[in-house]
Amino acid sequence: MFRRVLFHWSLAAITGMAVACGSDTSLKETAAGASAGGAGNGSGDIAALMEARGLSEADVAAALKTYTPTGGRDEYLLFASGGHSGQVLVIGLPSMRLLKVIAVFAPEPWQGYGYGDQTSALLRTGDRHGVELSWADTHHPALSETEGNYDGQYLFINDKANARVAVISLKDFVTQQIVTSPLIESDHGATFVTPNTEYVVEPSQYPAPLGGGYAPLEEYNDRYRGAVIFWKFDRAKGRIVPEKSWAIELPPYMQDLTDAGKGPSYGYVFINSFNTERAWGGTLEGNPPLESGASQNDMDYLHIIDWKAAEKLVAAGKTEMIAGLPVIRLKTAVDEGLLHFVGEPKSPHGVDVTPDGKEMVVSGKLDTHATVYSWAKIKALIDQKKFAGRDPYNVPILPFEESIRGQAEIGLGPLHTQYDGKGYAYTSVFLESKVAKWSLADLTVVQKLPIHYNIGHLAVAEGDTASPDGRFLVSMNKWAIDRFNPVGPLLPQNFQLVDISGDSMQLLYDLPIPIGEPHYAQIIKADKVKAIEVYTPIGTDALTHQVDPNAVKAGEERIERRDDGVHVYMTAVRSHFTPDIIRVKEGDKVHLHVTNVEQAKDATHGFAIGSHNVNVSLEPGEHTNMTLVASTPGVFPLYCTEFCSALHLEMAGYMLVEPR
Amino acid sequence: MNTNVRWIGPGLLAAALLMAGCGESTPEAKAPTAPATPAASAVPAKPAVDKAALHEEAEEIFSTRCQTCHGARGAGNGPGSAALDPKPRNFQDPEWQSSVNDDHIAKIIQYGGAAVGKSPAMPSNPDLSSKPELVSALVGVVRELGER
Numbered sequence: 001m002f003r004r005v006l007f008h009w010s011l012a013a014i015t016g017m018a019v020a021c022g023s024d025t026s027l028k029e030t031a032a033g034a035s036a037g038g039a040g041n042g043s044g045d046i047a048a049l050m051e052a053r054g055l056s057e058a059d060v061a062a063a064l065k066t067y068t069p070t071g072g073r074d075e076y077l078l079f080a081s082g083g084h085s086g087q088v089l090v091i092g093l094p095s096m097r098l099l100k101v102i103a104v105f106a107p108e109p110w111q112g113y114g115y116g117d118q119t120s121a122l123l124r125t126g127d128r129h130g131v132e133l134s135w136a137d138t139h140h141p142a143l144s145e146t147e148g149n150y151d152g153q154y155l156f157i158n159d160k161a162n163a164r165v166a167v168i169s170l171k172d173f174v175t176q177q178i179v180t181s182p183l184i185e186s187d188h189g190a191t192f193v194t195p196n197t198e199y200v201v202e203p204s205q206y207p208a209p210l211g212g213g214y215a216p217l218e219e220y221n222d223r224y225r226g227a228v229i230f231w232k233f234d235r236a237k238g239r240i241v242p243e244k245s246w247a248i249e250l251p252p253y254m255q256d257l258t259d260a261g262k263g264p265s266y267g268y269v270f271i272n273s274f275n276t277e278r279a280w281g282g283t284l285e286g287n288p289p290l291e292s293g294a295s296q297n298d299m300d301y302l303h304i305i306d307w308k309a310a311e312k313l314v315a316a317g318k319t320e321m322i323a324g325l326p327v328i329r330l331k332t333a334v335d336e337g338l339l340h341f342v343g344e345p346k347s348p349h350g351v352d353v354t355p356d357g358k359e360m361v362v363s364g365k366l367d368t369h370a371t372v373y374s375w376a377k378i379k380a381l382i383d384q385k386k387f388a389g390r391d392p393y394n395v396p397i398l399p400f401e402e403s404i405r406g407q408a409e410i411g412l413g414p415l416h417t418q419y420d421g422k423g424y425a426y427t428s429v430f431l432e433s434k435v436a437k438w439s440l441a442d443l444t445v446v447q448k449l450p451i452h453y454n455i456g457h458l459a460v461a462e463g464d465t466a467s468p469d470g471r472f473l474v475s476m477n478k479w480a481i482d483r484f485n486p487v488g489p490l491l492p493q494n495f496q497l498v499d500i501s502g503d504s505m506q507l508l509y510d511l512p513i514p515i516g517e518p519h520y521a522q523i524i525k526a527d528k529v530k531a532i533e534v535y536t537p538i539g540t541d542a543l544t545h546q547v548d549p550n551a552v553k554a555g556e557e558r559i560e561r562r563d564d565g566v567h568v569y570m571t572a573v574r575s576h577f578t579p580d581i582i583r584v585k586e587g588d589k590v591h592l593h594v595t596n597v598e599q600a601k602d603a604t605h606g607f608a609i610g611s612h613n614v615n616v617s618l619e620p621g622e623h624t625n626m627t628l629v630a631s632t633p634g635v636f637p638l639y640c641t642e643f644c645s646a647l648h649l650e651m652a653g654y655m656l657v658e659p660r
Numbered sequence: 661m662n663t664n665v666r667w668i669g670p671g672l673l674a675a676a677l678l679m680a681g682c683g684e685s686t687p688e689a690k691a692p693t694a695p696a697t698p699a700a701s702a703v704p705a706k707p708a709v710d711k712a713a714l715h716e717e718a719e720e721i722f723s724t725r726c727q728t729c730h731g732a733r734g735a736g737n738g739p740g741s742a743a744l745d746p747k748p749r750n751f752q753d754p755e756w757q758s759s760v761n762d763d764h765i766a767k768i769i770q771y772g773g774a775a776v777g778k779s780p781a782m783p784s785n786p787d788l789s790s791k792p793e794l795v796s797a798l799v800g801v802v803r804e805l806g807e808r
Contacts, residue, residue, distance in 0.1 A: 283743040291781060292745045347780075366774050412775045413784075431771045433786035453786035481787045 062508040065499055068095035076461050078474060078523045079141045079155055080495070083516030086136030088157050088168065093461070093472050093523060096497055096511040104166045104175045105136030105159050112606065112616035113175075117624040118543050126164050126178035129212070137161040140191055140257075140520040144235070148195040148262035148357070148466030152528035154238065156200045158190035165191055165202050165231060169238055170529050172619075174542045179240050182212045183247055183323040184227050189258035189271055194307065195466075197235060199245075201260065203228040203271050207252035211323035217280050221392070226250035228258075228271060229325065230307060238545075242324075246314045248338065249330040251393045252278055253301065254294070257350050257416070262466055263357025265375040267308035270360055272348045276300045276391070295366060299343035299400065301391065302351060302362060304378060306338045313338070334394050340382055341391060343400040345371060350416035350457075354425075354440065355466050359405065363414035363427055369407040370414050370427050372443065378403050408443040410436045415456060418463030420470035420500055426463070428455040428475065435475055435498060437505055449505040451496050454478040459521040460500065469525065473498040473505070476518055484512050493517050533601045535621030548623040550593040554578075565589030565627075572596045572605040572618055574645040577638070580653030586633045586660045592626040594618060606641025609655050615641065633659040711797075718797035725785065734805030746779055757806035765799045766792075 050060060068074065074092030077099070082089050086106035090099045105126060107114030114123045114134075127133055136159035144154040155168040164180040165187075190202035207224040209215045215223035232244035253273040261268040279293025287293065310328055313319070313336055319326035333339040344351075345364035352361045360373045381387075381398045388399040413431030420426065424446070427436045433453045438445040457476045461469035480494040492512035499506045535542065539551025552569040557578045560567045566584050570577055572594060584590055596605050596618035608615040609628070616624045639652035723732070729740040734751030741748050749756060767775050770789045773782030788795050 288745040289743050289781075292779070295780060366780055412771045431775055431784045433784070433789065450789070454784070479786070 058506070062499075062506065065506075066094045066096060066497065066509045068092075068097070074099075074526055076469075076472065076523050077526050077529060078459065078521050079143065080459075080476070080513075080518040080521035081138040081141050081157060083139075083493075083513075083518050084135065084137055085516035086138055086159065087515070088138060088141055088155065089513070089515070089518065090173065091495070091511065092526070093474070094497060094499075094508065096495070096509050098511070100173055101515065102155075102168055102173050102175065104138065104157055104168065105162075105164065105178070106134055109615055110617065112618075112624070115613060115615040116626040116628060117616045118541065119175075122175065122178060122543060126159075126162070126166075126180055128162055128164075128180055128182065133162055135161075136164065138516075138519075139188060141522055142191040142193045142200065143522050143524055144197040144233075145193050145195055145465070146197070150462060150465055150522070150524045150528060151197075152524060152530065153235070154197070154233075156191040156193065158187050158202060160186055160188050160190075160205065163187045163202070163204070165200055165240065167200075167233075167238065167240055169545070171532055171545065172535075172542060173531060176543060177239050179231060179242055181229060181242075181247075181323055181325055183210055183229065183325050183327065184208070185212070189256050192258045192260055192269070193233075194260045194269070195262045195266055197233050199230040199307065200233050200240060201228060201230060201258055201269055203250070203255040203258055205254055205256065207254065210249065210327070217282070220252060220280050221278055224252040225330070226252060226255045226273075227327065228255065228269075228303075228305065230310070246310075246319060246326040246328070247322075248305065248310055248328045248333050250303065250339075251330065251391060251395065255303065256348070259351050259353045259360070259464070261353055261357055261375065265353060265357045265360075265379075267306060269305045269307055270351045270353065271303040271305065272300070272344065272351045272362065273303060274300050274347045295347055298346055300346070300348055301341035301395075301397070302344040302348070302360075302373070304340040304342065304382070304398075309336065310338050330393055330395075334396070337382070339395055340378075340398055341395050342373065342378065342398040342403045343388075345369060350427075352417040352419075352464060355419050355421055355468055357466070359440075361417045361425060361427075363410070363417060365413055365415060365430065368409055368411060368414070370410050370417060370425070370438070371407045372405045372440070373403050374405045377405075406443050408438050408445065410438065410445060411448065416458060418458060418460040418473075419468045420460055420463065421468035422470055426458060426460055426473055426500065428458045430455055433477075435473065435505065437500070447504055449498060449507060451475040451477055451498075451507065452483050452494060452510075453481055457520045459523050461523040462525065464522065469523075471499075471501050472523065473500045474521060474523065476521060478517065480512060483510055487514075533620075534599050534603075535619060536599065538597050538599065538621045539595050539623045540621055541624075542619070542622055548593075548595075548625065550625055551623045552593055552595040552597075554597045559583075565591055567591045568593065570594045572607065572640070572651075573598055574603065574605075575640075575647035575651040577607070577640070577651065577653055580638075582638070582653070582655040583658065584630045584655065585658050586630060588630045588657075590628050590630055590655070592628070593623070594626070595623040596620055603644065604642045605644055605651070607638065608641045609638040610636050612636065612655075617642065630655070630657040633657050714793055714797040715800065717794060718801045721788075721794070721798055722801050729782075734802065744779070744781055748782070751802050751805040754806060757803070762796070762799045762803075765802055766795050769795055769798055 074095050076093040078091040080089040087104050088102040092099050103111045103113035113119045138157050139160045142156045143150040157166050163184045167177040169176050184204035185208040186205045187202050188205035192201045204226045207226050210225045227247045227249050229247040231240045234241050254275040256272040258271045275294035277296045281290035283289050344362045345367035347365045348362050350363045362371045387396040389397045410427050411429045411432045415428040415430045417425050417427045425440050429436050434448045436445050437447045455475050455477050459474045461471045475496040477494040480491045492514040495511040497508040539547045541548040552571050558569050566588050598620045603620045605618045612628045636655045727738050729738045729748040731738040736748040736750035772784035774780035
């Protein structure tokens with residue numbers, strides 16, 4: 001039976017809608033009337049608009065659930081890794097509007113990140129092996145937590161390619177710190193935090209000799225290793241403290257996603273692994289490709305790590321310094337009972353602790369199930385030392401069947417799971433390109449929703465915390481294929497917003513991501529994040545949140561010529577820099593100290609000098625320090641790069657470099 | 661299925677609720693981007709499937725997505741096959757052709773080798789899942805390669 005839906009727009013009651021689910025006759029009559037009135041004239045005859053744009057009833061319902069009028073606020077913020085961009089994306093939900101791209105590991109011109117000021121020095125702290133790195137592959141953002149719930153204070157993000165971790169303050173959405181250790185050469189399961197953000201956890205992915213250096217691949221089993229770094233976080237200072245951080249050596253499997261236990265499983269972290277076959281490729285050397293060699297075993301190993309006990313071992317000094325980090329060697333970890341394995345079906349990806357901390361769900365990419373492990377069973381097996389065997393490195397392996405509560409038949413290629421707090425789990429199903437909603441109680445799928453296409457991770461609102469919100473789910477799809485207008489062979493990824501508030505999931509909206517391939521995201525209630533509007537007091541350094549020693553007050557602008565170069569103390573205010581003329585000699589080192597002395601919201605100025613690769617963003621109240629060498633005689637305009645006022649174009653000056 | 665419900669009067673309920681109430685319940689939520697039926701226009705008669713056009717489209721898909729590994733004539737010897745282990749299926753193998761039914765091939769085309777316990781190196785083609793007639797045509801192309 002075919003049925004129609006028809007919408008009249010009531011001018012008298014803007015907030016309401018007269019909706020007719022009527023016959024063809026009433027439809028035609030009203031459609032004719034709508035046509036006479038004219039669509040698209042702002043009065044908004046819905047039926048005519050639907051017809052003109054070819055929209056279905058479901059499309060309009062989806063639009064109503066996402067549309068956010070101008071000035072409206074989003075209920076949630078989604079923090080997504082920016083993939084190859086090396087940055088972090090901030091997206092509002094349900095509008096799916098991109099609110100910010102936080103500069104993290106790569107230079108970003110709009111934020112003046114990496115173009116001559118303190119942020120350039122910050123980026124250099126992320127260099128490895130003496131190489132200046134200007135890109136990253138960001139994978140897994142982790143919001144800081146208090147008792148297993150997001151607290152809205154900090155965000156951590158990893159760089160898989162270069163084994164780095166960054167700390168972002170959510171006070172101003174600015175990167176504060178980058179840490180890296182040559183102990184490992186790559187990471188993937190990072191970053192994840194322990195329930196009170198005691199540690200930011202960074203496991204390696206591709207095994208390599210610990211601490212760097214060369215070892216032949218033929219000695220892979222003996223000289224290549226994985227490791228997991230526990231970066232100690234000082235919440236009050238907003239900094240990771242490398243001196244208080246440590247690591248545990250792991251076998252040369254490929255460690256993957258991680259989650260921290262909470263509630264009854266507090267004190268433990270769980271790390272997936274694949275390639276327990278210890279294959280290392282060699283397609284031109286007579287070996288099968290890595291993907292084949294790594295997919296031979298039916299089971300890989302879920303790593304169960306007692307980080308509370310490890311912390312005590314570190315305090316007791318039962319570690320070895322490698323690459324500047326105290327490392328609990330693998331033998332010690334085994335002898336002291338810190339590390340246990342349990343089998344997990346074929347090439348797993350996500351390990352996701354349930355909100356109550358009682359169970360862990362593991363998805364095997366080459367298995368059709370999500371396996372539900374019971375923490376109580378695992379803990380009892382550990383306490384009883386009831387092992388099914390040991391791996392080649394003597395790590396005890398718990399009996400699989402006795403560790404699980406059961407398995408849910410999900411479909412082809414289950415990948416990653418989150419929760420809605422109402423008893424349902426949501427698992428991404430890569431090969432089928434679907435989201436599966438299933439009941440945790442009876443382990444049965446209740447709905448599968450097609451998405452477009454090749455879903456990787458998914459994120460539910462606060463869905464990996466102790467108290468998920470549900471409401472919305474974002475499917476992070478690797479391929480877009482035919483979803484958007486063609487833009488050449490390189491296509492964006494596709495984020496799809498799904499309403500999960502009702503009994504049945506509804507796909508709402510697509511957001512193309514044309515900046516890199518995001519991997520993971522977390523969704524936090526927007527009102528938990530308390531971002532500042534301006535930097536106060538005036539002269540604040542965004543990297544320290546303290547008044548900079550070189551901050552400039554209005555009326556105290558000056559130019560000082562010292563032994564180490566020319567120091568320019570400058571202020572910016574609509575619509576001029578003071579001073580606006582900088583006179584230096586060829587070869588001078590020029591130190592620019594610039595303060596935006598404004599306190600009006602959004603009154604940001606940019607400061608750039610042509611041909612010197614100097615460009616900074618000065619948010620209201622912010623101070624930055626830049627240094628350049630005036631190596632070429634000439635006349636170089638400087639100007640404000642952020643449209644600030646009616647006389648913005650006049651906010652300019654010159655740097656004059658006089659020949660020697 | 662009751663569809664003759666008429667909702668009258670603005671502002672009685674939130675618009676979103678009204679529309680949700682009008683919707684047919686479906687076991688799998690339909691993508692809003694699926695071919696839409698304009699509410700105020702007659703539904704065009706479903707066009708007869710042009711089998712020749714479908715076959716042509718399927719051959720185009722084979723040449724762009726499949727032949728890299730399976731080879732232009734489906735012998736499993738395309739340039740991408742060199743490093744694969746196991747090797748891509750040889751569609752010219754009559755023994756294999758007679759051992760599998762069309763549904764099996766269709767499943768692999770849509771969901772990849774891992775879907776049937778074969779090599780996960782055979783990727784899925786998720787955008788074809790919503791085009792069963794095209795998948796059937798592609799199965800036909802695979803079958804034809806076994807007949808040559």
